[in-house]
Amino acid sequence: AQSVTQLDSHVSVSEGTPVLLRCNYSSSYSPSLFWYVQHPNKGLQLLLKYTSAATLVKGINGFEAEFKKSETSFHLTKPSAHMSDAAEYFCVVRARTGANNLFFGTGTRLTVIP
Amino acid sequence: DTGVSQDPRHKITKRGQNVTFRCDPISEHNRLYWYRQTLGQGPEFLTYFQNEAQLEKSRLLSDRFSAERPKGSFSTLEIQRTEQGDSAMYLCASSLEGGVLEQYFGPGTRLTVT
Numbered sequence: 119a120q121s122v123t124q125l126d127s128h129v130s131v132s133e134g135t136p137v138l139l140r141c142n143y144s145s146s147y148s149p150s151l152f153w154y155v156q157h158p159n160k161g162l163q164l165l166l167k168y169t170s171a172a173t174l175v176k177g178i179n180g181f182e183a184e185f186k187k188s189e190t191s192f193h194l195t196k197p198s199a200h201m202s203d204a205a206e207y208f209c210v211v212r213a214r215t216g217a218n219n220l221f222f223g224t225g226t227r228l229t230v231i232p
Numbered sequence: 233d234t235g236v237s238q239d240p241r242h243k244i245t246k247r248g249q250n251v252t253f254r255c256d257p258i259s260e261h262n263r264l265y266w267y268r269q270t271l272g273q274g275p276e277f278l279t280y281f282q283n284e285a286q287l288e289k290s291r292l293l294s295d296r297f298s299a300e301r302p303k304g305s306f307s308t309l310e311i312q313r314t315e316q317g318d319s320a321m322y323l324c325a326s327s328l329e330g331g332v333l334e335q336y337f338g339p340g341t342r343l344t345v346t
Binding site for chain 2: 164
């Protein structure tokens with residue numbers, strides 16, 4: 119079965135500094151991986167997705183993630199944090215090949231300090 | 233707005249009562265999913281429909297839970313004889329068939345069972 123582990127439950131950065139949110143996955147085959155963001159009182163929004171094409175994936179709002187098979191990682195990064203980035207971020211994996219549901223990590227809360 | 237909508241946004245009910253939630257997916261999406269999210273956790277898959285057919289159910293979906301999508305458009309999720317442990321955010325998502333499951337989420341219905 120697929121699973122993801124988000125290594126930090128809470129990350130705090132200063133505005134304008136880089137963001138790194140860590141995610142490790144376990145999979146017996148090539149996974150489909152996603153990052154979603156959840157702002158308070160708003161629905162989950164897809165940031166980016168990895169689908170076995172390019173290993174460096176660019177998403178919305180300046181975020182990107184790199185798929186590293188050797189490290190089983192899919193960390194989310196952004197060069198410069200903005201106040202509006204403060205939210206909960208979820209690393210997500212497709213449950214299994216052919217599955218129609220997603221398996222979410224426990225989330226990382228990002229705080230941006232002005 | 234052509235996104236996924238859910239109604240109501242909040243529901244407070246007494247233990248033992250029945251509740252029903254509605255989800256309207258993006259109009260051209262033939263797949264619809266229900267997830268449950270408890271405080272401090274990522275969403276957990278409950279069930280999914282392709283058109284009007286319910287094709288998969290999680291073990292989390294006890295006998296007190298039932299979901300329908302009668303005409304392949306909107307869906308309802310009913311919880312009978314609610315328990316305090318049912319208190320959670322209930323999320324609906326929709327997607328197109330095929331591809332890599334780019335799911336679009338609604339804002340959720342927050343259920344509080346007193």
